[in-house]
Amino acid sequence: MKSFSRDKKLLIAGPCSAETEEQVMQTGLRLKATGHVDLYRAGIWKPRTRPDSFEGVGADGLPWMTTMRDATGLPLTVEVAKASHVELCLKHSIDVLWIGARTTVNPFAVQEIADSLQGVEIPVMVKNPINPDFALWLGGIERLEKAGIKEIAAIHRGFSNLSETYYRNRPQWQLALKFHAERPDIPIICDPSHMGGRRDVLLELSQKAMNLAYDGLMIESHINPDEAWSDARQQITPETYGELIDALIIREDHEDDQPLQIELDELRERIDQIDDELLHLLHNRMSVAREIGAYKKQHNITILQKKRWAQILGRYLDQAEDRKLSKEFMENYLAAIHDESIDQQQRVIN
Ligand code: PEP
Ligand code: MN
Numbered sequence: 352m353k354s355f356s357r358d359k360k361l362l363i364a365g366p367c368s369a370e371t372e373e374q375v376m377q378t379g380l381r382l383k384a385t386g387h388v389d390l391y392r393a394g395i396w397k398p399r400t401r402p403d404s405f406e407g408v409g410a411d412g413l414p415w416m417t418t419m420r421d422a423t424g425l426p427l428t429v430e431v432a433k434a435s436h437v438e439l440c441l442k443h444s445i446d447v448l449w450i451g452a453r454t455t456v457n458p459f460a461v462q463e464i465a466d467s468l469q470g471v472e473i474p475v476m477v478k479n480p481i482n483p484d485f486a487l488w489l490g491g492i493e494r495l496e497k498a499g500i501k502e503i504a505a506i507h508r509g510f511s512n513l514s515e516t517y518y519r520n521r522p523q524w525q526l527a528l529k530f531h532a533e534r535p536d537i538p539i540i541c542d543p544s545h546m547g548g549r550r551d552v553l554l555e556l557s558q559k560a561m562n563l564a565y566d567g568l569m570i571e572s573h574i575n576p577d578e579a580w581s582d583a584r585q586q587i588t589p590e591t592y593g594e595l596i597d598a599l600i601i602r603e604d605h606e607d608d609q610p611l612q613i614e615l616d617e618l619r620e621r622i623d624q625i626d627d628e629l630l631h632l633l634h635n636r637m638s639v640a641r642e643i644g645a646y647k648k649q650h651n652i653t654i655l656q657k658k659r660w661a662q663i664l665g666r667y668l669d670q671a672e673d674r675k676l677s678k679e680f681m682e683n684y685l686a687a688i689h690d691e692s693i694d695q696q697q698r699v700i701n
Pocket of ligand 2: 367368545571581582
Protein backbone atom coordinates (compact mmCIF):
# COMPACT_ATOMS: atom_id res chain seq x y z
CA MET A 352 0.00 0.00 0.00
CA LYS A 353 1.59 3.21 -1.12
CA SER A 354 -1.12 5.80 -0.56
CA PHE A 355 -4.47 6.48 1.05
CA SER A 356 -7.07 6.54 -1.69
CA ARG A 357 -10.23 8.50 -0.95
CA ASP A 358 -12.39 6.97 -3.64
CA LYS A 359 -13.28 4.04 -1.47
CA LYS A 360 -13.51 3.57 2.32
CA LEU A 361 -10.24 2.26 3.76
CA LEU A 362 -11.01 -0.86 5.81
CA ILE A 363 -8.42 -1.84 8.39
CA ALA A 364 -8.85 -4.93 10.54
CA GLY A 365 -6.76 -7.28 12.63
CA PRO A 366 -6.11 -8.24 16.22
CA CYS A 367 -5.35 -5.74 18.95
CA SER A 368 -2.09 -7.64 19.49
CA ALA A 369 -0.10 -10.21 17.59
CA GLU A 370 0.00 -13.12 20.06
CA THR A 371 1.28 -16.18 18.20
CA GLU A 372 2.34 -16.96 14.65
CA GLU A 373 -0.73 -19.16 14.24
CA GLN A 374 -3.13 -16.48 15.51
CA VAL A 375 -1.65 -13.85 13.16
CA MET A 376 -1.98 -16.23 10.19
CA GLN A 377 -5.46 -17.57 10.97
CA THR A 378 -6.83 -14.08 11.59
CA GLY A 379 -5.33 -12.97 8.28
CA LEU A 380 -6.74 -15.88 6.27
CA ARG A 381 -10.21 -15.49 7.75
CA LEU A 382 -10.20 -11.71 7.35
CA LYS A 383 -9.04 -12.06 3.77
CA ALA A 384 -11.99 -14.38 3.13
CA THR A 385 -14.47 -11.63 4.10
CA GLY A 386 -13.29 -9.62 1.10
CA HIS A 387 -13.54 -6.49 3.24
CA VAL A 388 -9.99 -5.80 4.37
CA ASP A 389 -7.56 -3.38 2.75
CA LEU A 390 -4.95 -3.30 5.51
CA TYR A 391 -4.11 -5.76 8.31
CA ARG A 392 -3.35 -4.27 11.73
CA ALA A 393 -1.69 -5.84 14.76
CA GLY A 394 0.04 -4.39 17.79
CA ILE A 395 3.58 -5.69 18.26
CA TRP A 396 4.59 -3.31 21.04
CA LYS A 397 1.63 -2.54 23.29
CA PRO A 398 1.58 0.67 25.31
CA ARG A 399 -0.40 -0.45 28.35
CA THR A 400 -1.78 1.94 30.91
CA ARG A 401 -0.55 -0.15 33.84
CA PRO A 402 2.45 -2.46 34.18
CA ASP A 403 2.16 -6.23 34.47
CA SER A 404 -0.28 -6.47 31.58
CA PHE A 405 0.72 -8.06 28.27
CA GLU A 406 3.06 -5.62 26.55
CA GLY A 407 3.25 -7.24 23.14
CA VAL A 408 5.41 -9.96 21.64
CA GLY A 409 7.93 -7.43 20.31
CA ALA A 410 10.07 -7.81 17.21
CA ASP A 411 9.48 -11.60 17.09
CA GLY A 412 6.00 -10.85 15.80
CA LEU A 413 7.16 -8.96 12.69
CA PRO A 414 8.14 -12.06 10.66
CA TRP A 415 4.78 -13.63 11.60
CA MET A 416 3.13 -10.62 10.00
CA THR A 417 5.18 -10.74 6.80
CA THR A 418 4.55 -14.50 6.45
CA MET A 419 0.83 -13.76 6.74
CA ARG A 420 1.18 -11.02 4.10
CA ASP A 421 2.89 -13.48 1.75
CA ALA A 422 -0.01 -15.91 2.19
CA THR A 423 -2.86 -13.42 1.82
CA GLY A 424 -1.52 -10.41 0.01
CA LEU A 425 -2.84 -8.15 2.78
CA PRO A 426 -0.61 -5.13 3.42
CA LEU A 427 0.40 -4.53 7.03
CA THR A 428 0.20 -1.74 9.57
CA VAL A 429 1.95 -1.69 12.97
CA GLU A 430 1.98 0.81 15.84
CA VAL A 431 5.30 2.55 16.47
CA ALA A 432 6.14 4.52 19.60
CA LYS A 433 9.85 5.21 19.16
CA ALA A 434 12.68 5.26 16.62
CA SER A 435 13.74 1.67 17.29
CA HIS A 436 10.21 0.47 16.43
CA VAL A 437 10.32 2.40 13.17
CA GLU A 438 13.69 0.89 12.30
CA LEU A 439 12.44 -2.67 12.88
CA CYS A 440 9.25 -2.05 10.91
CA LEU A 441 11.20 -0.66 7.96
CA LYS A 442 13.53 -3.66 8.11
CA HIS A 443 10.48 -5.93 7.69
CA SER A 444 8.90 -3.70 5.01
CA ILE A 445 5.79 -2.99 7.05
CA ASP A 446 3.55 -1.08 4.62
CA VAL A 447 1.97 1.56 6.86
CA LEU A 448 2.87 2.81 10.37
CA TRP A 449 0.55 4.21 12.99
CA ILE A 450 1.17 6.33 16.04
CA GLY A 451 -0.98 5.37 19.04
CA ALA A 452 -3.04 7.63 21.27
CA ARG A 453 -0.58 7.37 24.15
CA THR A 454 2.26 8.46 21.88
CA THR A 455 0.50 11.33 20.13
CA VAL A 456 0.24 13.07 23.53
CA ASN A 457 4.01 13.33 23.70
CA PRO A 458 5.67 15.76 21.25
CA PHE A 459 9.14 14.37 22.09
CA ALA A 460 8.08 10.87 21.11
CA VAL A 461 6.34 12.04 17.93
CA GLN A 462 9.39 14.11 16.99
CA GLU A 463 11.66 11.11 17.55
CA ILE A 464 9.48 9.07 15.20
CA ALA A 465 9.36 11.89 12.65
CA ASP A 466 13.17 12.23 12.75
CA SER A 467 13.57 8.50 12.19
CA LEU A 468 11.35 8.80 9.11
CA GLN A 469 13.37 11.57 7.40
CA GLY A 470 13.69 10.67 3.74
CA VAL A 471 11.52 7.54 4.04
CA GLU A 472 8.45 7.11 1.88
CA ILE A 473 5.81 5.37 3.96
CA PRO A 474 2.21 6.22 4.85
CA VAL A 475 1.64 7.05 8.53
CA MET A 476 -1.60 7.24 10.51
CA VAL A 477 -1.88 9.35 13.64
CA LYS A 478 -4.41 8.49 16.32
CA ASN A 479 -5.93 11.30 18.32
CA PRO A 480 -4.23 11.86 21.70
CA ILE A 481 -6.09 10.33 24.66
CA ASN A 482 -6.91 13.83 25.93
CA PRO A 483 -9.20 16.01 23.81
CA ASP A 484 -6.43 18.34 22.70
CA PHE A 485 -7.04 19.21 19.10
CA ALA A 486 -3.77 21.10 18.57
CA LEU A 487 -1.73 18.14 19.81
CA TRP A 488 -3.31 15.89 17.20
CA LEU A 489 -2.67 18.42 14.45
CA GLY A 490 0.84 19.02 15.80
CA GLY A 491 1.69 15.33 15.51
CA ILE A 492 0.69 15.39 11.87
CA GLU A 493 2.67 18.57 11.22
CA ARG A 494 5.82 17.00 12.70
CA LEU A 495 5.52 14.15 10.21
CA GLU A 496 4.89 16.56 7.35
CA LYS A 497 8.00 18.52 8.27
CA ALA A 498 9.95 15.27 8.12
CA GLY A 499 8.76 14.85 4.53
CA ILE A 500 6.02 12.25 5.06
CA LYS A 501 3.44 12.79 2.32
CA GLU A 502 0.83 10.13 2.96
CA ILE A 503 -0.82 10.85 6.30
CA ALA A 504 -4.18 9.84 7.74
CA ALA A 505 -5.80 10.67 11.08
CA ILE A 506 -7.49 8.04 13.24
CA HIS A 507 -10.26 9.11 15.57
CA ARG A 508 -10.46 6.70 18.53
CA GLY A 509 -12.13 8.93 21.13
CA PHE A 510 -10.93 10.55 24.34
CA SER A 511 -10.44 9.32 27.92
CA ASN A 512 -13.08 9.93 30.56
CA LEU A 513 -12.74 10.62 34.24
CA SER A 514 -15.83 8.63 35.05
CA GLU A 515 -17.21 5.52 33.44
CA THR A 516 -19.45 6.34 30.48
CA TYR A 517 -21.47 4.48 27.88
CA TYR A 518 -18.52 4.27 25.52
CA ARG A 519 -15.03 3.40 26.76
CA ASN A 520 -13.72 6.62 25.25
CA ARG A 521 -15.79 9.71 24.62
CA PRO A 522 -16.21 10.15 20.85
CA GLN A 523 -16.43 13.97 20.86
CA TRP A 524 -17.32 13.84 17.19
CA GLN A 525 -17.10 17.61 17.01
CA LEU A 526 -13.30 17.46 17.46
CA ALA A 527 -12.94 15.06 14.57
CA LEU A 528 -15.19 17.27 12.49
CA LYS A 529 -13.13 20.27 13.46
CA PHE A 530 -10.12 18.31 12.31
CA HIS A 531 -11.81 17.65 9.00
CA ALA A 532 -12.68 21.33 8.62
CA GLU A 533 -9.10 22.38 9.31
CA ARG A 534 -7.38 19.68 7.27
CA PRO A 535 -9.79 18.49 4.57
CA ASP A 536 -6.76 17.16 2.69
CA ILE A 537 -6.11 14.49 5.35
CA PRO A 538 -8.29 11.36 5.35
CA ILE A 539 -9.90 10.57 8.67
CA ILE A 540 -10.55 7.03 9.82
CA CYS A 541 -12.73 5.98 12.74
CA ASP A 542 -11.63 3.34 15.27
CA PRO A 543 -14.92 2.21 16.83
CA SER A 544 -13.15 -0.61 18.74
CA HIS A 545 -11.21 1.65 21.10
CA MET A 546 -13.96 4.25 21.10
CA GLY A 547 -16.68 1.82 22.16
CA GLY A 548 -14.64 -0.63 24.18
CA ARG A 549 -17.19 -3.39 23.65
CA ARG A 550 -18.58 -5.47 20.84
CA ASP A 551 -22.22 -4.49 20.98
CA VAL A 552 -21.61 -0.84 20.05
CA LEU A 553 -19.29 -1.39 17.08
CA LEU A 554 -22.00 -1.31 14.44
CA GLU A 555 -23.69 1.85 15.74
CA LEU A 556 -20.35 3.66 15.95
CA SER A 557 -19.21 2.46 12.53
CA GLN A 558 -22.49 3.53 10.98
CA LYS A 559 -22.20 6.90 12.62
CA ALA A 560 -18.72 7.31 11.16
CA MET A 561 -20.10 6.46 7.72
CA ASN A 562 -22.93 8.96 8.21
CA LEU A 563 -20.34 11.60 8.99
CA ALA A 564 -18.43 10.77 5.78
CA TYR A 565 -15.32 9.29 7.41
CA ASP A 566 -12.80 7.84 5.00
CA GLY A 567 -12.47 4.45 6.65
CA LEU A 568 -12.62 2.22 9.71
CA MET A 569 -10.10 0.42 11.87
CA ILE A 570 -11.69 -2.51 13.70
CA GLU A 571 -10.07 -5.09 15.99
CA SER A 572 -10.68 -8.70 15.04
CA HIS A 573 -9.48 -11.88 16.74
CA ILE A 574 -10.05 -15.57 15.98
CA ASN A 575 -11.06 -16.16 19.59
CA PRO A 576 -12.06 -12.77 20.98
CA ASP A 577 -12.84 -13.83 24.54
CA GLU A 578 -9.35 -15.30 24.89
CA ALA A 579 -7.52 -12.27 23.43
CA TRP A 580 -4.46 -11.16 25.43
CA SER A 581 -5.51 -7.51 25.17
CA ASP A 582 -8.79 -5.68 24.57
CA ALA A 583 -10.83 -8.92 24.66
CA ARG A 584 -14.16 -7.18 25.23
CA GLN A 585 -14.05 -5.17 22.04
CA GLN A 586 -12.72 -7.73 19.55
CA ILE A 587 -14.89 -9.65 17.10
CA THR A 588 -14.25 -12.71 14.94
CA PRO A 589 -13.31 -12.13 11.30
CA GLU A 590 -16.73 -13.47 10.28
CA THR A 591 -18.57 -11.05 12.58
CA TYR A 592 -16.38 -8.30 11.15
CA GLY A 593 -17.46 -9.30 7.65
CA GLU A 594 -21.13 -9.17 8.69
CA LEU A 595 -20.64 -5.77 10.29
CA ILE A 596 -19.15 -4.31 7.11
CA ASP A 597 -21.92 -5.93 5.04
CA ALA A 598 -24.52 -4.31 7.31
CA LEU A 599 -23.12 -0.79 6.95
CA ILE A 600 -24.96 1.71 4.87
CA ILE A 601 -22.35 3.73 3.07
CA ARG A 602 -23.83 7.14 2.46
CA GLU A 603 -22.87 9.66 -0.15
CA ASP A 604 -21.95 12.97 1.37
CA HIS A 605 -24.87 15.15 0.36
CA GLU A 606 -22.88 18.24 1.09
CA ASP A 607 -25.90 20.53 1.37
CA ASP A 608 -27.77 18.85 4.21
CA GLN A 609 -24.82 17.31 6.02
CA PRO A 610 -23.67 20.33 8.06
CA LEU A 611 -27.12 20.68 9.55
CA GLN A 612 -27.18 17.09 10.68
CA ILE A 613 -23.62 17.21 11.96
CA GLU A 614 -24.31 20.18 14.16
CA LEU A 615 -27.35 18.50 15.64
CA ASP A 616 -25.40 15.28 16.24
CA GLU A 617 -22.69 17.27 17.92
CA LEU A 618 -25.16 18.86 20.34
CA ARG A 619 -26.82 15.52 21.01
CA GLU A 620 -23.51 13.94 21.80
CA ARG A 621 -22.84 16.63 24.36
CA ILE A 622 -26.25 15.99 25.91
CA ASP A 623 -25.58 12.23 26.04
CA GLN A 624 -22.24 12.86 27.64
CA ILE A 625 -23.75 15.08 30.31
CA ASP A 626 -26.53 12.55 30.97
CA ASP A 627 -23.88 9.86 31.42
CA GLU A 628 -22.09 12.04 33.93
CA LEU A 629 -25.32 12.86 35.78
CA LEU A 630 -26.12 9.16 36.04
CA HIS A 631 -22.68 8.42 37.38
CA LEU A 632 -23.01 11.21 39.95
CA LEU A 633 -26.46 10.03 41.01
CA HIS A 634 -25.09 6.56 41.52
CA ASN A 635 -22.34 8.01 43.72
CA ARG A 636 -24.79 10.18 45.61
CA MET A 637 -27.02 7.22 46.42
CA SER A 638 -24.14 5.12 47.67
CA VAL A 639 -23.27 7.91 50.12
CA ALA A 640 -26.96 8.01 51.12
CA ARG A 641 -26.78 4.29 51.94
CA GLU A 642 -23.70 4.91 54.08
CA ILE A 643 -25.66 7.58 55.92
CA GLY A 644 -28.49 5.07 56.33
CA ALA A 645 -26.12 2.61 57.97
CA TYR A 646 -24.82 5.32 60.29
CA LYS A 647 -28.32 6.39 61.28
CA LYS A 648 -29.24 2.79 61.99
CA GLN A 649 -26.21 2.32 64.18
CA HIS A 650 -26.96 5.47 66.18
CA ASN A 651 -30.73 5.12 66.13
CA ILE A 652 -31.34 8.43 64.31
CA THR A 653 -34.48 9.11 62.23
CA ILE A 654 -34.09 9.06 58.49
CA LEU A 655 -35.83 12.34 57.87
CA GLN A 656 -33.87 15.22 59.37
CA LYS A 657 -36.16 18.18 58.86
CA LYS A 658 -33.56 20.89 59.44
CA ARG A 659 -31.13 19.32 57.04
CA TRP A 660 -33.78 19.03 54.32
CA ALA A 661 -34.75 22.70 54.76
CA GLN A 662 -31.07 23.59 54.43
CA ILE A 663 -30.70 21.67 51.18
CA LEU A 664 -33.82 23.24 49.71
CA GLY A 665 -32.72 26.74 50.67
CA ARG A 666 -29.22 26.30 49.34
CA TYR A 667 -30.31 25.21 45.89
CA LEU A 668 -33.52 27.18 45.43
CA ASP A 669 -31.49 30.34 45.91
CA GLN A 670 -29.15 29.29 43.13
CA ALA A 671 -31.85 28.22 40.68
CA GLU A 672 -32.32 31.56 39.03
CA ASP A 673 -28.60 32.23 38.53
CA ARG A 674 -28.32 28.83 36.90
CA LYS A 675 -31.20 29.64 34.55
CA LEU A 676 -33.44 26.97 36.10
CA SER A 677 -36.99 27.58 37.28
CA LYS A 678 -37.66 27.33 41.02
CA GLU A 679 -40.41 24.84 40.26
CA PHE A 680 -38.07 22.53 38.37
CA MET A 681 -35.44 22.82 41.11
CA GLU A 682 -37.98 21.88 43.75
CA ASN A 683 -39.22 18.84 41.79
CA TYR A 684 -35.70 17.76 41.06
CA LEU A 685 -34.54 18.02 44.67
CA ALA A 686 -37.70 16.28 45.91
CA ALA A 687 -37.15 13.36 43.50
CA ILE A 688 -33.56 12.91 44.63
CA HIS A 689 -34.52 13.26 48.27
CA ASP A 690 -37.32 10.67 47.92
CA GLU A 691 -35.00 8.15 46.33
CA SER A 692 -32.37 8.84 48.96
CA ILE A 693 -34.89 8.22 51.74
CA ASP A 694 -36.01 4.98 50.08
CA GLN A 695 -32.45 3.77 49.83
CA GLN A 696 -31.79 4.61 53.49
CA GLN A 697 -35.05 2.93 54.45
CA ARG A 698 -33.87 -0.27 52.79
CA VAL A 699 -30.58 -0.15 54.72
CA ILE A 700 -32.32 0.44 58.02
CA ASN A 701 -35.00 -2.24 57.59
C1 PEP B 1 -4.52 -0.16 19.58
O1 PEP B 1 -4.83 0.25 18.46
O2 PEP B 1 -4.50 -1.35 19.90
C2 PEP B 1 -4.25 0.85 20.62
C3 PEP B 1 -3.39 0.65 21.60
O3 PEP B 1 -5.04 1.92 20.46
P1 PEP B 1 -4.99 3.39 21.10
O4 PEP B 1 -3.62 3.93 20.84
O5 PEP B 1 -6.06 4.08 20.33
O6 PEP B 1 -5.34 3.25 22.55
MN1 MN C 1 -6.39 -2.51 21.24
